[in-house]
Amino acid sequence: MQNYNNDNTARRYKAHVSILGTTQVHLRNPYIIAWWSAACPGFGHLLLSKYIRGYLLFIWEVIINVQTKLNLAMIYSFQGKMDMAKEVLDTRWLLIYIPVYLFAIWDSYRTTIDLNKVYLLAERENHRFNSFVLSPIEINYLDKRNPILACIWSLFMPGLGQLYIHRILTAAFVGIWAIVFFYQSHALEAVSLLFLGEIQKATTTLNPQWLLFFPSLYGFAIYDSYSATVENNKLYEKEQRSYLKDHYQNANFQILKRQKVK
Secondary structure, three states: OOOOOOOOOOOOOOOEEEEEEEEOOOOOHHHHHHHHHHHHOHHHHHHHOOOHHHHHHHHHHHHHHHHOOOHHHHHHHHHOOHHHHHHHHHHHHHHHHHHHHHHHHHHHHHHHHHHHHHHHHHHHHHHOOOOOEOOOOOOOOOOOOOOHHHHHHHHHOHHHHHHOOHHHHHHHHHHHHHHHHHHHHOHHOOOOOOHOOOOOOOOOOOOOOHHOOHHHHHHHHHHHHHHHHHHHHHHHHHHHHHHHHHHHHOOOOOOOOOOOOO
């Protein structure tokens, strides 16, 4: 049950509220989206709500990265151990990795530019969209939330910030992969050993190949929850403004421009 139906009476819609979240098009910086794809393929597409493409690219990144031992080679190169970096790299997988990595950056950049154009056309058309949905398993609606609070929850655990703003698909995906990375990297085990003062044992327990996924995962979770909260707040204000204007503003009301006194 929802208050309006996106029934294809408009050429373009600015947003759609469903039980899985609020999907909207808005202006984005294509360079920032491309940067997130460079940080980790798939993240740029997830920011654009291109979930299937984002999931495929991210899963590809994890599989190929682990097979090539790319993260481990990067750690060795940071330490100046170039010979060890070359030794651990599996070039059979590495040459497959490069074209898909470049495609993720290029495609996210191209898609962002296209969606920016779509947003400008949809904003001009300004067709109404649903802002409330009620189903037997979930309720979702437009409202204003605190972007700082979304960041804080993402710091505690990737995915919680997305749950706070009802981005169910992204929350589930990020949360599941966070569990995988925590388990494979032995990060929580190392933290427990640190609390016990066993620093050397904590260091040797860590799996650096899986640990290096965390900076991009945490960074994405924080950025996505913050930016999505800000844009949802803007969408809420626009929807409220349009509703009040249509139902309560006098048809003869006009805003006069102030004349400059010479």
